[in-house]
Amino acid sequence: MAIFVQPSYGSLTTRYVNRLLQFSVRIFAVALFCVPALAARAFDQSRHVVVVVWDGMRPDFVSEQNTPALWKLSREGVTFRNHHSVYPSATMVNGTALVTGVYPGKNGIVANHVYRPDIDPHHTIDVELPPVVKKGDELSGGKYISVPTIAEIVERAGGRTVIAATKTVGLLLDRQTNLKDQLGKANRAASPLGEGERMARRAVAERRREVRGSDTPDNEKAETLTLPSPLGRERRRNSESEIHSQPAINSVILVAGKTLPSSALAPITAALGAFPSGHVEQDAWTTKALTDVLWNDGVPPLSILWLGEPDLTQHESAPGAPAALAAIKSADKNLTAVLAALDQRKAAGTTDLFIVSDHGFSTIERSVDLRKILNDAGFTAKTEFTDEPKTGDLMLAGNGGSVLLYIIGHHEKVIRRLVEFLQQSDFAGVIFTKQPMEGTFGLEQAMLQSDHAADVVMAFRWNDAKNQFGVPGMIDADWQRAAGKGTHATLSRFDMHNTLIAAGPDFRRGETADLPTGNTDLAPTILQILGIKSPQPLDGRILSEAMGSSHIDATSRNGGHQSAEQALSGKPESKRIEATKDFAAGSWQQSLRVSRVGSTIYLDEGNGQFAPK
Ligand SMILES: [Zn+2]
Numbered sequence: 001m002a003i004f005v006q007p008s009y010g011s012l013t014t015r016y017v018n019r020l021l022q023f024s025v026r027i028f029a030v031a032l033f034c035v036p037a038l039a040a041r042a043f044d045q046s047r048h049v050v051v052v053v054w055d056g057m058r059p060d061f062v063s064e065q066n067t068p069a070l071w072k073l074s075r076e077g078v079t080f081r082n083h084h085s086v087y088p089s090a091t092m093v094n095g096t097a098l099v100t101g102v103y104p105g106k107n108g109i110v111a112n113h114v115y116r117p118d119i120d121p122h123h124t125i126d127v128e129l130p131p132v133v134k135k136g137d138e139l140s141g142g143k144y145i146s147v148p149t150i151a152e153i154v155e156r157a158g159g160r161t162v163i164a165a166t167k168t169v170g171l172l173l174d175r176q177t178n179l180k181d182q183l184g185k186a187n188r189a190a191s192p193l194g195e196g197e198r199m200a201r202r203a204v205a206e207r208r209r210e211v212r213g214s215d216t217p218d219n220e221k222a223e224t225l226t227l228p229s230p231l232g233r234e235r236r237r238n239s240e241s242e243i244h245s246q247p248a249i250n251s252v253i254l255v256a257g258k259t260l261p262s263s264a265l266a267p268i269t270a271a272l273g274a275f276p277s278g279h280v281e282q283d284a285w286t287t288k289a290l291t292d293v294l295w296n297d298g299v300p301p302l303s304i305l306w307l308g309e310p311d312l313t314q315h316e317s318a319p320g321a322p323a324a325l326a327a328i329k330s331a332d333k334n335l336t337a338v339l340a341a342l343d344q345r346k347a348a349g350t351t352d353l354f355i356v357s358d359h360g361f362s363t364i365e366r367s368v369d370l371r372k373i374l375n376d377a378g379f380t381a382k383t384e385f386t387d388e389p390k391t392g393d394l395m396l397a398g399n400g401g402s403v404l405l406y407i408i409g410h411h412e413k414v415i416r417r418l419v420e421f422l423q424q425s426d427f428a429g430v431i432f433t434k435q436p437m438e439g440t441f442g443l444e445q446a447m448l449q450s451d452h453a454a455d456v457v458m459a460f461r462w463n464d465a466k467n468q469f470g471v472p473g474m475i476d477a478d479w480q481r482a483a484g485k486g487t488h489a490t491l492s493r494f495d496m497h498n499t500l501i502a503a504g505p506d507f508r509r510g511e512t513a514d515l516p517t518g519n520t521d522l523a524p525t526i527l528q529i530l531g532i533k534s535p536q537p538l539d540g541r542i543l544s545e546a547m548g549s550s551h552i553d554a555t556s557r558n559g560g561h562q563s564a565e566q567a568l569s570g571k572p573e574s575k576r577i578e579a580t581k582d583f584a585a586g587s588w589q590q591s592l593r594v595s596r597v598g599s600t601i602y603l604d605e606g607n608g609q610f611a612p613k
């Protein structure tokens, strides 16, 4: 059953539609005179994009009092009031969606913690850790993340990028510099190369071909011509090594106080001392490393600053707690430092800023020990295997507000019994299954279908009650944190709706945008601003409705997904899908609300309940 609802339009949306109409008239005029289609903008290295991620920042905490700098910036730019995380509303998943512009199932990062028996048959893994990424690349020929990130695309176009992240998510944001460093180390070590290093080398070469695209054979020549001379000398000295011929050799990743390449760390610690231990201090250190050291050679085309706050403190306390509000204020101070540095470097007029959070946040109403509950119900459920796993055993990968369940051997009877058990529980919210089952949605409905997908993905139940600090959004969550603390990763509207404010020369001033937007839209929008074509189609769309008129015609280009005409005919729609299953004792019902603009899909919220007879 699907009920379509026509959402109300904000004034900006109306103007957007009007401009699209004007544009379609322009297209018609162009067609009449048989002029070739509008040329793509060229990569403009004098333009800058700075993405500042406030991890876990709820949009309802943006206010003049809580976030004076962000509030002021929103008055100078555009506030996106209907912005979406991808599901699960977790950090690594949304970090990867932000920088690839494609949905989790397609890019390969579908949760923070997953079970990949080909990588580790006995434990669940943290998807971003270097040994995991390395093994994943070895197994997939460098396709652990299946598509290039915007940092890699900018580097391949010849631009420098800087990633500065307090949290380990930074390792997923620029895989090219990551791989280069792996290979650099291997070259410096000893020959012959081990298989891992050969894989890394092949992976770099392959990603290089892929990012460059097959239709631009002259790119390398162009790069050679435009390379600054010191790099040119280095290139000749290292003619044997692909890695040293990368044009953006001075790109840097700073992650949790470490750098790739490792040589980039010394000037940072010389200026700022060692990476501190407190969350707030770590964010300030990482911000200063970006503004005072990594930007010393100039503001590069793309910088991403990933702050760990307010996420870390909201986990330890709860949304709205005094400590959480102080953490939000610290993020705002770091934004002030970024804005001041751009001013000081005379780059404010040529820089577009995106202030975004990866996901929202909720408060735990009840901590659910799912492993114990399932074992008590007769399943063999584990969070690690000490012996060889047996067919029908369950591995649970807890992700806070969602759990991924893997059934060894994909034992059909066990899967069915498990799903029916969850459907009659008092904690399940929405259940997705790899194989179609009554009363569930398919993984593809959450854009989670992938080669290594779990058999069952369950989002916990939620409600809009208020927590001890008067902040709405309560969820059941896994065993890892206690009731009263904060977490996320459900399909609650409080987890799935996050913050996005954009400001700069390419954005309209002092407006709000009500059209649905999502984290997958940042990559195509950023590439459009920089004048770089994506090497492959993206799931996200360019946020033209919030941009100046020079970008309205761009919807038909980057990503190639949403033409102006499509956007015009594909008005934003919202639908609610349901799945039900009847039992002797009652009935299970789950629902999911989905919005769509053109071909880009956003999950609004989903929940479920068992109604006893
Ligand atoms: Zn996060």
Ligand SMILES: [Zn+2]
Binding pocket: 056, 091, 311, 312, 315, 487, 488
């Ligand atoms: Zn978190």
